[in-house]
Amino acid sequence: MLLIECALVLLAAVVAFAFPDASMRLYSALGLDKVERAFARLARRRTLSVIVVGLTAVALRLAVLPLEPIPVPGVHDEFSYLLMSDTFSHGRLANPTHPMWIHFESFHINQKPTYASIYYPAQGLFLAFGQVFLHHPFWGVVLSAALMCAALCWMLQAWFPPLWALLGGLLAVIRLATFSYWVNSYFGGCVAALGAALVLGALPRIKRHQRWQDALLLAVGLALLANSRPYEGLFFSAPIVILLLLWIARRRGPALRQSLRQIVIPTAAVLSLTAAFMLYYFWRTTGSPFHTPYLINLATYNPVPFFPWPSIKPWPVYHHAIMQRFYTGWSLNIYETARHHPIVSAMIKAFMLWFFFIGPLFTIPILMFGLALPRGFSFQDIRPSTRFLLLIGLVTLFAILLPTFANPHYAAPLVCVIYALLLAALQTLRRWRRHRHPTGLALVRAVPVLAVVLFALRSAAPVLHLENSPLRETWCSPWNQLWNRARVQAAMDDRPGRHLVLVRYGPDHDPAASWVYNWADIDNSKVVWANDMGPEQNQELIDYFKDRKFWLLEPDVVPLRISAYTETTPGTTWSTNFSLQEQTTHAPR
Numbered sequence: 261m262l263l264i265e266c267a268l269v270l271l272a273a274v275v276a277f278a279f280p281d282a283s284m285r286l287y288s289a290l291g292l293d294k295v296e297r298a299f300a301r302l303a304r305r306r307t308l309s310v311i312v313v314g315l316t317a318v319a320l321r322l323a324v325l326p327l328e329p330i331p332v333p334g335v336h337d338e339f340s341y342l343l344m345s346d347t348f349s350h351g352r353l354a355n356p357t358h359p360m361w362i363h364f365e366s367f368h369i370n371q372k373p374t375y376a377s378i379y380y381p382a383q384g385l386f387l388a389f390g391q392v393f394l395h396h397p398f399w400g401v402v403l404s405a406a407l408m409c410a411a412l413c414w415m416l417q418a419w420f421p422p423l424w425a426l427l428g429g430l431l432a433v434i435r436l437a438t439f440s441y442w443v444n445s446y447f448g449g450c451v452a453a454l455g456a457a458l459v460l461g462a463l464p465r466i467k468r469h470q471r472w473q474d475a476l477l478l479a480v481g482l483a484l485l486a487n488s489r490p491y492e493g494l495f496f497s498a499p500i501v502i503l504l505l506l507w508i509a510r511r512r513g514p515a516l517r518q519s520l521r522q523i524v525i526p527t528a529a530v531l532s533l534t535a536a537f538m539l540y541y542f543w544r545t546t547g548s549p550f551h552t553p554y555l556i557n558l559a560t561y562n563p564v565p566f567f568p569w570p571s572i573k574p575w576p577v578y579h580h581a582i583m584q585r586f587y588t589g590w591s592l593n594i595y596e597t598a599r600h601h602p603i604v605s606a607m608i609k610a611f612m613l614w615f616f617f618i619g620p621l622f623t624i625p626i627l628m629f630g631l632a633l634p635r636g637f638s639f640q641d642i643r644p645s646t647r648f649l650l651l652i653g654l655v656t657l658f659a660i661l662l663p664t665f666a667n668p669h670y671a672a673p674l675v676c677v678i679y680a681l682l683l684a685a686l687q688t689l690r691r692w693r694r695h696r697h698p699t700g701l702a703l704v705r706a707v708p709v710l711a712v713v714l715f716a717l718r719s720a721a722p723v724l725h726l727e728n729s730p731l732r733e734t735w736c737s738p739w740n741q742l743w744n745r746a747r748v749q750a751a752m753d754d755r756p757g758r759h760l761v762l763v764r765y766g767p768d769h770d771p772a773a774s775w776v777y778n779w780a781d782i783d784n785s786k787v788v789w790a791n792d793m794g795p796e797q798n799q800e801l802i803d804y805f806k807d808r809k810f811w812l813l814e815p816d817v818v819p820l821r822i823s824a825y826t827e828t829t830p831g832t833t834w835s836t837n838f839s840l841q842e843q844t845t846h847a848p849r
Contacts, residue, residue: 264717268710269620273628276702277694283702292709303422310417313429314410317437321402324438324719330398331444332746336367337379338446339777342397343369344377344384345446346780349391353381353544355780360804362579363790363797366776367586370557375780376545378557382451382487397446404450405437408675411454415461415676419645420683427686427708428679434711439718442669449672455484456496456673460652460680463500464645466523467507475523478504479530486534489672495659496673499652564591566663568598568605580791586771598664609666613657616668617678621710628703629685632692646684653677744820745775748813752787760801760808762825764792766816775815798825 275283287293303309333339347355354374358364361371368378377384383404390400413429420428442448458481465474482501485493508519539549546556558566563573564587572595578584598605618626639647653674660671686707692700752759763775776789790801792812802810810825 265620265714268713269624272706272710273624273703276699276706280694280697280699280702283705284698287702287705292705296705299426300423303426306417306422306425309422309426309429310410310414313413313426313433314406316430317406317409317433318402320433320438320715321405321443327719327722328439328444330396331446332741332743333446333777334741335445335447335772336774339366339774340368340377340379341383341387341446343777343780344379344381345387345391345397345400347376348381348384348388350780352780353541358782360790360801363793363801364776364778364782365579365583365791366774367583367771368557369777370545370553370560372560373547373556374545375782376553378553380487380490380552380554381541382455382484383447386451387446401443401446401448401450404454405443405448408450408454408457409433409437411457411461412676412679415457416680416683418461418464419649419680420687424683424687428683431682431708431711432675432679434715436675438715442672447669449489449669449675451484452488452493452669452672453675455481455488455493457481457676459485459497459500460676463504466504470518470522472522472526475526476530479527479534482527482531483534485673487538489670491663492656492659492670492673496652496656496677499648499655503648562587562591564595564664568595568602568664579793581767582765582769582771582774582791589771595664605664606661609661610657612666613660613668613671613674617671617675621707621714622682625682625685625689625703625707628689628692628700631694632689632700643684646681649677649680649684653681740773742773742775744815748820748822749787752811758786758788758805758808759811760788760790760805761811761813761822762790762792762798762801763813763815766814769816773815775813 302312333342347353354376357372357375361375365371370376370378386400386404387397388400390403391397394400409429409432412432413425416425416428419425436450436453437443440448442450458477460481462474462478462481465471466478482493482497485497504523508516508523511519542552543549545553561576561578561583563575565572572592575588578587614623642650656671656674656677660666660674686704689700690704694700748761752761765775776791778789779785782788788805788808792798812823812825814821814823
């Protein structure tokens with residue numbers, strides 16, 4: 261799975277060790293030293309550097325649109341976030357429960373007490389911005405990715421010299437903002453990573469300058485974490501907030517009053533408004549300011565605990581077989597693995613995080629970092645700032661490994677720490693000379709060069725016939741997309757009149773590929789999707805939606821079949837001009 265990237269990284273390491281001087285001459289011959297000097301000049305203009313990183317993220321994502329077009333949703337979370345986006349776009353925080361709600365039940369969406377997404381609102385707000393102002397939620401994803409990379413560069417400027425900060429921001433653009441699923445799906449981790457970068461970047465600035473602007477950015481970052489990844493964000497933020505409070509508590513006299521005025525009051529004001537908004541949001545979506553939509557959904561559908569040590573609660577009665585198969589199948593299996601094999605479960609999650617965030621390209625400088633350390637080096641010799649970053653990373657990683665399941669976007673707050681520690685390793689490695697040769701410098705320079713090469717290879721994948729190569733799977737982490745559903749939706753949109761599609765799954769249908777999702781305003785949607793519940797209960801929908809054409813969709817028939825639906829049996833098959841063979845494979849939530 262890692263063959264291509266490993267081969268390139270191994271080749272660069274061999275060249276750096278065997279021919280360090282020749283690699284330096286080649287670097288100069290290619291003009292890369294001039295490029296490095298140009299970036300150094302840009303890096304000295306800190307604000308411009310941040311802007312350039314953000315604009316580069318947008319430009320590269322636009323450039324690869326022919327290769328990675330605007331994505332279609334494929335997994336449960338994406339449809340849930342898109343419902344949230346559409347709800348916000350209608351000027352609402354939640355929608356009233358539909359009279360026929362039982363037919364529309366699906367994953368990660370509450371039907372009662374309101375029809376709403378189960379997730380926290382930060383991601384949905386970005387999607388809604390794209391939907392309202394740029395006419396598609398995807399542009400909200402691109403905006404969040406650009407802001408994440410720009411904020412990462414800004415954060416790194418507070419911890420490292422400007423050139424290193426610019427390098428970190430541009431590496432994040434290549435790794436996370438082009439072919440990563442974070443920018444090619446609707447539930448990626450960019451918003452949480454943005455919040456974490458604001459928090460970590462504000463901390464040293466507050467201690468140096470005590471400006472209220474930095475305090476506001478800290479508070480905004482905390483608010484984004486609380487409304488995107490509250491669990492992981494809590495563990496990430498705790499060491500930072502504790503350190504900041506201890507620093508303020510040690511101040512006396514005028515210095516203390518300045519801290520209260522410039523730091524505590526602005527931060528408290530923003531966080532108070534954030535808390536008020538969250539309580540109001542919970543009240544509008546669940547009927548109680550102290551019940552979150554997520555917990556309401558767990559209580560309704562999923563008795564499998566979030567952590568492996570509690571016991572499973574009584575199983576609810578499911579109205580649809582696909583939902584029962586999901587919760588009693590995949591969800592239960594993940595729980596059983598974590599409960600009975602906790603070490604295996606933790607290792608799987610740790611490897612997944614390494615696979616996505618580090619990979620072979622970033623592993624080499626981290627491993628070589630040990631060779632660059634002087635003899636007799638101990639933990640006490642590590643700079644206090646680096647030790648603090650390690651503390652944040654370990655605390656957050658511990659929190660991520662505790663639950664039964666994790667995804668790379670769950671660990672989004674760790675992005676800024678990972679890139680900071682990577683740069684710290686590169687800084688040390690750059691000074692390392694092996695037998696008086698610049699081996700360390702050769703290794704450091706190989707990292708951005710290989711990142712660009714990998715990006716170029718992925719961009720040329722159709723020409724080089726690498727679409728299904730390990731490079732596609734390991735470096736750019738594609739996410740499954742439910743293309744067939746999108747094609748049916750588009751075909752229905754093109755047909756005259758309004759439609760209702762009843763989805764009849766086969767007994768072996770993958771529950772990760774659910775088709776029944778609707779927009780916020782179900783009654784006024786041109787196409788309504790519903791679960792087939794048999795002739796008797798389907799008649800309720802027919803009576804309710806009298807002005808629509810009714811279709812029966814069977815996604816597990818090969819080729820996929822869409823038929824005109826009658827009360828008793830399907831009628832004639834609807835012939836379409838595009839392939840409807842199922843393409844979606846199983847993907848984790």
